Amino acid sequence: MGVRYYYYRAADREAAVARPEYPRAVADRRVTVFDAVETKWDHRVVLGYLIALIRGVPYRPVVESVCLYPPPDGAPRTEEEWAALPDDSPYLGPEIDELPVAVRDALADADDTRLPEVAGRLAEEFWGAAEREDAQMLIKELVSLARRTRENGQMLYCWCAPG
16 A cells, blocks of 8 residues: 655645645546645655765755644543544544755756665665656755745645555
8 A cells, every 4th residue: 555745835834734734636527736746755765865865965864844734732642542532533544744955955956977876776766766757856946946936935844644
């Protein structure tokens, strides 16, 4: 099954969390469609590793996102509280995080000539060399998204959910 991750841009937090139950790039007129890139790359590990490769520094958890949805202050804290959640609880659905400006800017400032090398190293670390071309394509999409985000004075967000 896996988890789907949509990296997208929005003008502010309010816009970023609009209709949180829907993926961020949906061809449905009832839903706000965002400028988004869909991946299976989590924003805590894989994106953090990508940022480290782009910056040319050793990997360390660099993506300290801010959870916007569901509200963290109402989250269950114990296994019993998790087990008692109703099926329609927002804590069982998608999560929306705001990514740091430093992540947006590292992607936006990426040296295009280094992207094939970065993609190769990322692919080898996580999936194997055969995935290099797919990784390079997604990295280019993320870099382009980050550049559009910065040009428009916006932030990057990550919507993730099982699926």
